[in-house]
Amino acid sequence: xxxxxxxxxxxxxxxxxxxxxxxxxxxxxxxxxxxxxxxxxxxxxxxxxxxxxxxxxxxxxxxxxxxxxxxxxxxxxxxxxxxxxxxxxxxxxxxxxxxxxxxxxxxxxxxxxxxxxxxxxxxxxxxxxxxxxxxxxxxxxxxxxxxxxxxxxxxxxxxxxxxxxxxxxxxxxxxxxxxxxxxxxxxxxxxxxxxxxxxxxxxxxxxxxxxxxxxxxxxxxxxxxxxxxxxxxxxxxxxxxxxxxxxxxxxxxxxxxxxxxxxxxxxxxxxxxxxxxxxxxxxxxxxxxxxxxxxxxxxxxxxxxxxxxxxxxxxxxxxxxxxxxxxxxxxxxxxxxxxxxxxxxxxxxxxxxxxxxxxxxxxxxxxxxxxxxxxxxxxxxxxxxxxxxxxxxxxxxxxxxxxxxxxxxxxxxxxxxxxxxxxxxxxxxxxxxxxxxxxxxxxxxxxxxxxxxxxxxxxxxxxxxxxxxxxxxxxxxx
Numbered sequence: 001x002x003x004x005x006x007x008x009x010x011x012x013x014x015x016x017x018x019x020x021x022x023x024x025x026x027x028x029x030x031x032x033x034x035x036x037x038x039x040x041x042x043x044x045x046x047x048x049x050x051x052x053x054x055x056x057x058x059x060x061x062x063x064x065x066x067x068x069x070x071x072x073x074x075x076x077x078x079x080x081x082x083x084x085x086x087x088x089x090x091x092x093x094x095x096x097x098x099x100x101x102x103x104x105x106x107x108x109x110x111x112x113x114x115x116x117x118x119x120x121x122x123x124x125x126x127x128x129x130x131x132x133x134x135x136x137x138x139x140x141x142x143x144x145x146x147x148x149x150x151x152x153x154x155x156x157x158x159x160x161x162x163x164x165x166x167x168x169x170x171x172x173x174x175x176x177x178x179x180x181x182x183x184x185x186x187x188x189x190x191x192x193x194x195x196x197x198x199x200x201x202x203x204x205x206x207x208x209x210x211x212x213x214x215x216x217x218x219x220x221x222x223x224x225x226x227x228x229x230x231x232x233x234x235x236x237x238x239x240x241x242x243x244x245x246x247x248x249x250x251x252x253x254x255x256x257x258x259x260x261x262x263x264x265x266x267x268x269x270x271x272x273x274x275x276x277x278x279x280x281x282x283x284x285x286x287x288x289x290x291x292x293x294x295x296x297x298x299x300x301x302x303x304x305x306x307x308x309x310x311x312x313x314x315x316x317x318x319x320x321x322x323x324x325x326x327x328x329x330x331x332x333x334x335x336x337x338x339x340x341x342x343x344x345x346x347x348x349x350x351x352x353x354x355x356x357x358x359x360x361x362x363x364x365x366x367x368x369x370x371x372x373x374x375x376x377x378x379x380x381x382x383x384x385x386x387x388x389x390x391x392x393x394x395x396x397x398x399x400x401x402x403x404x405x406x407x408x409x410x411x412x413x414x415x416x417x418x419x420x421x422x423x424x425x426x427x428x429x430x431x432x433x434x435x436x437x438x439x440x441x442x443x444x445x446x447x448x449x450x451x452x453x454x455x456x457x458x459x460x461x462x463x464x465x466x467x468x469x470x471x472x473x474x475x476x477x478x
Contacts, residue, residue, distance in 0.1 A: 034103040045083040049107040056110040069108040091185035093160040107236040112162045126232035130207040138222035151177040163205040212273040219281040267415040272451035291323040302363035304466035315453035337362035377412045384414035391446040396438040
């Protein structure tokens, strides 16, 4: 049975980041079909340019956009009580033109603050800092240590990107032997990095957050060195117009930077990156092909009963057992979902080593843990905290939430609870906690690993849309 609390959570997840006043509309467009907009004060909605890039946004199953840039705009729009219409453009050049020619009110598209735009746009306070990096295939090439090692080599960049301008600047100032290849600006940087993994391109310049995300999917990618200092990701506004809106956006970004809301948003989209190493990713990708098909239908069956994405359940199972239905730990947890004997008994599971019983039972158990959390916890935080409870137990999670509150942090936000969980093993802290000692680092790694495996499956495995089914019915005990 899907409880009302979890049903609300599922709806919240589906609409994550959307302004409460209106669900933003989405239009894929080209420069030729965009009319000029009225000023933001005269217009009934904000028209905001974005672009197709995995680190900027993705389209959810319900057709809505989500992503850090999108959520940032939606939270800002909610405070200003303005509907938002996103215009998805194909390149930075089109976004720059749209700003200059008054086709949009501003742009949220993972844009680096760029002096080359100074005649057409101005940039807000930063909402993130990233570093341009040289990426190569560690299975194919020797690691270049500096720019001299790239003499007579080709660096590939998107044609209208800031990275291409950086390389051109290097070529003009002492590194003329470095070659630059510009490719279509309509390519997603993640797909460009995939070509390094596929050995079709030797070197790519990409930003650090793009590289970290790509390394989850393509384990041969490695960073040679940084190509300059960190740079600022900002919203871009037309130059000389929309002064009040520009000032309001700056105030908003500065406010959420101070109150922790920006950190929570960033953690949701990128906080798990870097948890898995190359061997973790390689092992997972291999077993996705060799083992996962044996259990896919079971995970989908569990999704139909409890509402959890089957790929999330598969990621949870891999973190627990590497998809080994006979797995057993020294502490006595067993099976593909590593259930304790007490948990199995409470769910009427007669054989923990039977994945047909263990998978739906574990799915129901995760649902129970989430349903037991306070109703104030919503969105992705509810899921991450539920997964933490799956690993460390509800009691120790509650201790961590109490500890977060004592430190002035938000006990309903995963980013804050994640920060204090390791203190459950601190001898100066745990004696004062109600439930005492726990290995608090483990749930942090557990949750972020599940999140990472889930992201991989979302990229490589299709989502499932189950028909309407009956409530959970555990198999009878023998």
